[in-house]
Amino acid sequence: MQAAGTRPNFIMILTDDLGWDDVGLHNPGYARTPNIDKFIRNGTLFDNFYVAPECAPTRAALLTGRHPLRTGTVKVNSGYDFIHSAETTAAQYLSAQGYQTAHFGKWHNIQTLGYEPWHVGFQQSWYIDTNLQDGAVWHNGNISYVQGYTEQRLAGVLLDYLSKAEARAAKQGSKARPFFVYYAPRAMHTGNGCQSKPGLAARCFPPKFRAPYRARKYSGIANNTLDAWAAAEYLDSVVGRVLDQVTRSSLAGSTYVLLASDNGAQLLPGEEAPAAKLIRMPSGMQGSKAVVLEGGIRNFLAVQGPGVEAAVTDSTLLDVTDILPTLAELAAKPGSSSSSSSSSDGVDWSSIWDGISFANLLEVLRSQRLLRYDGGGLPGYLEPVGGEWLSTANGSYRGFEMCIAVRRGQYKWIGLTGKAYMFQNGSHIELPCNKVPQFQNGSHIELPCNESWNVTNVLAQGAHEISGMSAGNVRVLPNALAGFVEAGDAAWWSLQVLKPGAVSVVLMYTSAVAATFSVSLGSFQSIVDGSVLNITAVLPAQKRMLGVEIGTLPLPAPTSPPTKSELRLQLLSSTKPGTPIFTHLGNIQLTLGGKKNAKRRRPVAAGEEEEEDWLDLRSRFNWPDGQAGEESPYSPFDAEGIAHCEACQPPL
Numbered sequence: 001m002q003a004a005g006t007r008p009n010f011i012m013i014l015t016d017d018l019g020w021d022d023v024g025l026h027n028p029g030y031a032r033t034p035n036i037d038k039f040i041r042n043g044t045l046f047d048n049f050y051v052a053p054e055c056a057p058t059r060a061a062l063l064t065g066r067h068p069l070r071t072g073t074v075k076v077n078s079g080y081d082f083i084h085s086a087e088t089t090a091a092q093y094l095s096a097q098g099y100q101t102a103h104f105g106k107w108h109n110i111q112t113l114g115y116e117p118w119h120v121g122f123q124q125s126w127y128i129d130t131n132l133q134d135g136a137v138w139h140n141g142n143i144s145y146v147q148g149y150t151e152q153r154l155a156g157v158l159l160d161y162l163s164k165a166e167a168r169a170a171k172q173g174s175k176a177r178p179f180f181v182y183y184a185p186r187a188m189h190t191g192n193g194c195q196s197k198p199g200l201a202a203r204c205f206p207p208k209f210r211a212p213y214r215a216r217k218y219s220g221i222a223n224n225t226l227d228a229w230a231a232a233e234y235l236d237s238v239v240g241r242v243l244d245q246v247t248r249s250s251l252a253g254s255t256y257v258l259l260a261s262d263n264g265a266q267l268l269p270g271e272e273a274p275a276a277k278l279i280r281m282p283s284g285m286q287g288s289k290a291v292v293l294e295g296g297i298r299n300f301l302a303v304q305g306p307g308v309e310a311a312v313t314d315s316t317l318l319d320v321t322d323i324l325p326t327l328a329e330l331a332a333k334p335g336s337s338s339s340s341s342s343s344s345d346g347v348d349w350s351s352i353w354d355g356i357s358f359a360n361l362l363e364v365l366r367s368q369r370l371l372r373y374d375g376g377g378l379p380g381y382l383e384p385v386g387g388e389w390l391s392t393a394n395g396s397y398r399g400f401e402m403c404i405a406v407r408r409g410q411y412k413w414i415g416l417t418g419k420a421y422m423f424q425n426g427s428h429i430e431l432p433c434n435k436v437p438q439f440q441n442g443s444h445i446e447l448p449c450n451e452s453w454n455v456t457n458v459l460a461q462g463a464h465e466i467s468g469m470s471a472g473n474v475r476v477l478p479n480a481l482a483g484f485v486e487a488g489d490a491a492w493w494s495l496q497v498l499k500p501g502a503v504s505v506v507l508m509y510t511s512a513v514a515a516t517f518s519v520s521l522g523s524f525q526s527i528v529d530g531s532v533l534n535i536t537a538v539l540p541a542q543k544r545m546l547g548v549e550i551g552t553l554p555l556p557a558p559t560s561p562p563t564k565s566e567l568r569l570q571l572l573s574s575t576k577p578g579t580p581i582f583t584h585l586g587n588i589q590l591t592l593g594g595k596k597n598a599k600r601r602r603p604v605a606a607g608e609e610e611e612e613d614w615l616d617l618r619s620r621f622n623w624p625d626g627q628a629g630e631e632s633p634y635s636p637f638d639a640e641g642i643a644h645c646e647a648c649q650p651p652l
Contacts (some may be wrong), residue, residue, distance in 0.1 A: 006174050008306060009165070009255040009325050010094075011181045011246065014062060016055065016106060016189040018287060019265025019301055021281040022232045030221075030279070032212070032233045035483075036302075039259060043304035044312045044362065047512070048443040051263055051320045053289060053296040055640060056108045058262040058320055059184070060424025063089045063109065063120075065324030065353035073109065077478040077639035079462025082110030083120070084586040085496070086353075088325050091121030094180045101167075103127070104158045105184035107316055113456050117142065122182070126157055130638055132191035132204035145269075149206060151187045155238045158183060159245055166249050178254075180327070182240065187235040188228070190266070190643065201268055201643040203227045205234035222270035225280045244520035256305030256330060256362075258323065262295040263289045278340060308362050321355030329359040456495075456503075458588040459568060459636055461489040477584070479636040479648050484515070484581040490570035495521070496562050501555045505535060506547045507569075509651045515574040515581045516540045519588075521553045522567045536572065545586060545652045555592075587634040 020026055025040055052058040056076045057068035064071050064087045072084040083089065091101040102124040103117040103263055117125035118140045124352060128136040128150045135150040136143055146153045158181070169176040187205065194204035205227075213234075215227040238626040239259075246252055266289040271280050278284065287293025301318060304310075328349065460481040468474045469486040481491060517539055522532035537550035556565050569588065642648040 006254055007098075007332075008330055009178045009179045009180070010099075010331070011183060011242070011255060011257045012062070012090075012261045012323070012327075013183045013242070013257065014059065015187075015239070015240060015259070015261040015530065016184070016186040017263065018188045018232060018235065018261040019263075019281065019288070020285065021283050021296070022188070022228065022265055023300065027282050030218075031229050031280075035236045035238040035243055036259065039243050039257075039304065040300070040302040042310045043257075043302050044308050044314055045311075046301040046303070046314050046316065046318050046358075046361075048315050049260065049299055049301040049318045049320075050297050051260070051299050053107075053263050053292050055189075055262045058340070059109055060321055061320045061355075063091070063182075065090070065321050065349075067321060067354045070354070076108070077461070077641050078392045078476060079459045081108060082115055082462075083111065083638075085115070089120045090327065090389065091117070091123075091180065091182070093121075093324070093328065094331060095121050095123065097328075098177055099468060100124075100177050100179040102161060102179065102181075103182045103184070104154055104161075106186040106189075107184070112462075113461060117182075124161070126154060128154055128169065128186065130191050132187065132189075133194055149562050151185055151235070151238045152267055155186070155241050158242055162242075162245055162251065164407045166251050169254075169569045170250065178331070184237060185238060187238060189640075190268075193651050198439075203231040209234045209237075221279055222276050224268035224270050227277065228265070228268075228271075228280065238374045253306060256303065256308070256327075258283060259304050260301045260320070260323075261299045264294075265289060279612070303362060305362065307529065314361055316358065316361060318358060319355060321353065322358055323407040324355040324380040325349070325353050326359050326362070329357040330362075427633045454592040456497070456590045458493050458590065460491070460587055461636070463493050465492040466490075467492070473580075477637040478642050479586070480582075481585040482580065482582050482647065484517075484571045484585075485574075485578060487571055490522075490568055493567045495565045495567055497555050497558050497565055498556075499560065499592060500555060500557060501592050502552050503592050504549055504552050506549045506589040506591070507539065508586040508589065509539070509582050510543060510545050510584045511539060511541050511582050513574060513581060514580050515539055516572040517550075517572050518568075518572055519550065519553065519568075520570070521555055521567060521569045527566055527568050539581075543651060545584065545650050547589065584647065630652055 006080075012517045022031055022033070024031045024039070052061060052068055054076045057073045058072040060066075060073035060083050063084060066561075067086070068074065071087050072082055074080045095101050103122040104126050105128055107117050107125075107127045109115065115129065116138075125138075125140055129136045132151065133149050134147055134379045137146055137150065137154070163182070167177075167181050173552070188203065189203040191204050194202050210227070210230040213230055214438045218226055246255055246257060264287065265281060267277065267280065271277060277288075281288070281295060283295075285293070285298065286297035287295035289296055301323075304628060305401045365590065435638070459479075461476055461479055462479065464475070466474045466476070466481075466482075467488075467490045472483070473482060473485040473489045474483045476489060483489070503521075507517075507519075515538070516533045516536065518536045520527045520532055520534040526532045529535075535551040536552060539548060539550070544546075558597075567588065571581065637649070637652070639648075
């Protein structure tokens with residue numbers, strides 16, 4: 001049990017592409033996930049838990065408690081996988097409540113500097129790239145290269161973090177700060193480093209996990225399905241190390257562990273046919289990852305922690321947005337008035353979050369007398385209301401439905417009758433109404449951004465406006481722009497300037513012909529009327545993705561509150577009029593103070609091996625020249641959903 005006067009720790013484990021049927025409990029004849037099965041059996045399983053059909057929207061909803069569309073996250077690529085800077089993340093919220101916050105694993109909520117986990121509330125962050133074997137790891141922005149399977153190395157870092165947290169709690173007692181860990185392994189997802197040929201989607205795992213699936217009982221099953229089960233078992237082994245350490249440590253009595261996945265199963269070639277799909281998904285749910293049928297959005301949520309009952313299945317309808325309000329309620333300081341709807345900052349979060357706390361479904365700490373909504377409150381207890389007892393003609397007592405009414409703006413809802421009324425012109429009389437407009441919650445919070453950085457990668461596909469002279473002149477790819485055919489073709493991006501100075505401008509692209517472009521930075525009107533400085537440069541044709549520096553631009557002066565500026569790239573002339581210029585415009589890099597700031601290196605401590613040269617890292621990971629330096633873990637080529645898009649994979 002949780003010690004009195006202490007606040008709980010939280011470990012949120014969000015797996016990647018682990019479908020409902022990929023768990024051994026739900027497919028016992030084939031799938032093998034013993035550690036996850038054990039965790040589910042020893043906790044409460046919510047089997048009506050829903051997520052978004054793809055990765056980034058689910059993660060945005062989890063981290064903000066709000067529906068993905070509100071946060072700006074609508075896709076997994078094309079620049080629409082970000083969380084708006086005005087949103088408040090779980091890490092920011094819990095940090096403000098005194099929590100230590102840490103992130104381990106995947107981060108898929110924008111591929112742009114300034115939006116990384118260490119900029120949005122996580123005091124510690126270990127981010128891994130798409131190379132699931134022999135990959136790169138960024139710790140708070142500093143890059144290092146790890147050999148072997150990155151998930152295993154990452155789990156080791158997390159275990160060390162938990163051991164230190166346990167030691168700190170033992171030493172400081174109730175004065176120790178609680179922690180919130182967001183652990184996002186990506187082992188089930190397809191990744192780089194294990195494909196049989198470039199561009200082919202494949203899952204990575206140590207070979208020993210594939211060996212059992214060569215048994216006769218698995219003959220005739222699609223190789224991609226067998227790989228999925230092997231990847232799930234590998235994931236289970238890694239996650240199991242974390243679950244086992246928590247269970248065996250003193251953290252168990254004060255730590256809530258939540259385990260879920262971000263979407264339904266991803267089906268690769270050979271798994272889509274009805275018979276093959278039924279083997280992978282014996283539940284028979286329709287659809288899979290990327291669609292809103294049950295197979296794409298219904299998943300599981302399993303919870304263990306103080307007061308949480310074991311071996312319970314709860315079919316309450318839950319959504320991923322419900323998790324943050326739940327953590328907030330559980331995190332409220334003992335004896336305080338804080339709850340999921342208010343906090344120490346005085347903000348009414350219930351008007352901001354779309355989710356609803358389900359903490360009441362988790363805590364079974366003491367027995368309570370039965371409260372009934374429709375049949376009489378506390379048994380044996382009556383209360384007069386207005387001088388009359390709550391009773392009906394047959395002597396039974398009405399429940400709390402008699403006592404419930406809701407006001408929202410002009411509207412009022414009566415629990416007893418279920419009817420809603422709209423009050424107008426000062427009239428407060430409940431008369432029948434045939435139609436009541438649906439209530440809507442459009443509240444949001446605006447917080448100042450206090451983080452800044454020296455390098456910004458403006459992803460080309462994130463352009464908010466394409467002003468082609470003819471339809472189709474400029475095309476949007478999942479990770480780039482292509483085209484620019486006639487003089488006047490242009491793309492616009494919205495920026496927010498946080499630091500004064502000047503920026504060097506680098507365009508990263510492949511092109512078929514040489515052409516002259518202008519780049520302008522300022523307010524929309526100042527760009528249109530030509531009152532701001534711009535760069536005019538000839539971009540050479542180049543078949544390989546390289547960064548080309550074209551000059552320096554002054555930044556507009558920062559304002560308080562910050563205002564938006566615009567960046568425009570416009571075609572002026574071409575050496576071959578009528579021919580599309582870019583085959584792939586990846587991003588525009590803006591470096592404050594010049595290129596020298598783009599490759600900052602962490603100081604090397606005495607006795608520590610020096611980091612690999614940036615050129616070696618770039619070569620090893622196939623990063624294009626001009627892509628961000630060591631400050632940014634992101635590249636347009638680290639986008640999901642581009643494996644089968646030939647135009648999305650230019651030579652680097």
